[in-house]
Amino acid sequence: MSESDPCTPGTLGGQLRVSLQRIARKLRAQRGEADLTDGQFAVLASIKRHGPMTPGALAEHENIRPPSMTRTVNTLVDLGLVAKASHESDKRLVVVELTEAGLNEIAVTRRRRDAWLTKKLGQLTPEERQTLADASELLTRIASQ
Amino acid sequence: MSESDPCTPGTLGGQLRVSLQRIARKLRAQRGEADLTDGQFAVLASIKRHGPMTPGALAEHENIRPPSMTRTVNTLVDLGLVAKASHESDKRLVVVELTEAGLNEIAVTRRRRDAWLTKKLGQLTPEERQTLADASELLTRIASQ
DNA sequence: TATTGTTATACTCTATAACTATA
DNA sequence: TATAGTTATAGAGTATAACAATA
Numbered sequence: 357m358s359e360s361d362p363c364t365p366g367t368l369g370g371q372l373r374v375s376l377q378r379i380a381r382k383l384r385a386q387r388g389e390a391d392l393t394d395g396q397f398a399v400l401a402s403i404k405r406h407g408p409m410t411p412g413a414l415a416e417h418e419n420i421r422p423p424s425m426t427r428t429v430n431t432l433v434d435l436g437l438v439a440k441a442s443h444e445s446d447k448r449l450v451v452v453e454l455t456e457a458g459l460n461e462i463a464v465t466r467r468r469r470d471a472w473l474t475k476k477l478g479q480l481t482p483e484e485r486q487t488l489a490d491a492s493e494l495l496t497r498i499a500s501q
Numbered sequence: 502m503s504e505s506d507p508c509t510p511g512t513l514g515g516q517l518r519v520s521l522q523r524i525a526r527k528l529r530a531q532r533g534e535a536d537l538t539d540g541q542f543a544v545l546a547s548i549k550r551h552g553p554m555t556p557g558a559l560a561e562h563e564n565i566r567p568p569s570m571t572r573t574v575n576t577l578v579d580l581g582l583v584a585k586a587s588h589e590s591d592k593r594l595v596v597v598e599l600t601e602a603g604l605n606e607i608a609v610t611r612r613r614r615d616a617w618l619t620k621k622l623g624q625l626t627p628e629e630r631q632t633l634a635d636a637s638e639l640l641t642r643i644a645s646q
Numbered sequence: 647t648a649t650t651g652t653t654a655t656a657c658t659c660t661a662t663a664a665c666t667a668t669a
Numbered sequence: 670t671a672t673a674g675t676t677a678t679a680g681a682g683t684a685t686a687a688c689a690a691t692a
Contacts, residue, residue: 363630368637369619370611373528375637379644380525383518385564394522395659412673419530424660426675448668448673466515474514476643484639485508491636492513492520494629498621499524540682557650569683571652593650593691 376495386472392465395420395428400437400454400462408441408453437461521640531617537610540565540573545582545599545607553586553598582606 384394392400395418402417403409409417415425429452432438437458443449454462477485529539537545540563547562548554554562560570574597577583582603588594599607622630 363627363634365619365622365630366615368630368634369615369622372622372633372637373615373618375641375644376521376525376528379640380521382644383521393659410673411675420659421661422674423662423676427659446669446673450674470511470514470518473518473643474510476646477510477514477517480639482508485510485513487632487635488517488639489508489513490632492517494625494633495524496520498618499520499527501621538682555650556652565682566684567651568653568685572682591650591692595651 383469383473386469388468391468392461396432397462397465399425399428399432399452400458403438403452403454404459404462408451410443410449410451414452432458528614528618531614533613536613537606541577542607542610544570544573544577544597545603548583548597548599549604549607553596555588555594555596559597577603 387394391397398418399414402414406417411425411429412422414429415422418425420428429438429440433440435457436455438452439455441451441453443451477488480488532539536542543563544559547559551562556570556574557567559574560567563570565573574583574585578585580602581600583597584600586596586598588596622633625633
């Protein structure tokens with residue numbers, strides 16, 4: 357009945373959820389004024405990771421509806437960060453690909469967003485950083501299931 | 502060029518940020534149809550944690566502007582989850598407090614939101630859960646600085 | 647005159663439904 | 670007929686600016 361045993365899945369679940377949401381919120385708050393929104397940046401990162409994709413595939417990937425993705429993609433096109441190409445064989449399809457500027461934007465934005473967390477991590481001990489590195493892998497595994 | 506040493510603050514920062522945002526997003530996706538929004542729930546949790554507060558204080562707490570908080574609070578009042586009272590001495594102030602229903606809503610929502618993560622944690626080894634428990638504390642410390 | 651809260655209004659991101667073009 | 674993408678329109682949630690009440 358040690359309800360407070362921190363390693364019971366139930367107890368840990370509640371505690372971990374709170375800490376994860378709190379830090380995620382803090383991370384989000386580091387976004388600069390002229391920065392891309394989370395949704396816009398996620399599209400760039402998705403294309404970089406998985407290669408050029410159709411708007412439909414991007415929408416499914418980001419868990420939003422196709423019309424919303426059309427808007428996001430058009431914004432990115434206007435910003436010159438992605439380009440639309442037509443599919444070779446199936447003319448219904450649009451393929452969204454990164455431009456040079458888009459690729460560069462990913463690097464710049466990542467650097468800026470990492471800065472806050474990197475600074476905080478520098479204040480930890482090597483052991484604590486190792487714990488977070490291990491946790492990072494576990495969380496990625498959980499999230500991908 | 503061990504750019505990939507996972508315990509360098511810089512490398513870990515990028516990797517951890519990605520995993521944190523991914524899991525936070527997944528957690529958010531567990532929100533049910535009839536569930537409160539994150540902003541609404543945060544208000545309830547904030548009042549429970551810190552006691553009755555003015556809309557202004559809540560707005561500052563949640564990093565949104567006062568007019569937005571007025572809207573959120575009014576929605577919660579309509580739902581019967583909070584109540585507005587007037588301040589004893591300063592009649593400009595409104596004090597927002599939890600109702601019984603609001604207190605109950607916190608418990609129910611927490612239980613529902615914890616369910617998904619708890620299930621995932623049950624599939625880990627005790628050692629892995631300990632790692633996440635340790636990480637949870639570290640992340641809370643980082644977020645509160 | 648300063649402060650607190652609210653109202654009026656607009657912008658962003660998302661959604662559903664209807665439309666166009668292609669298979 | 671079915672599918673991919675888009676356009677049209679609407680609903681949250683947030684913001685800024687202007688206003689009312691109180692200190």
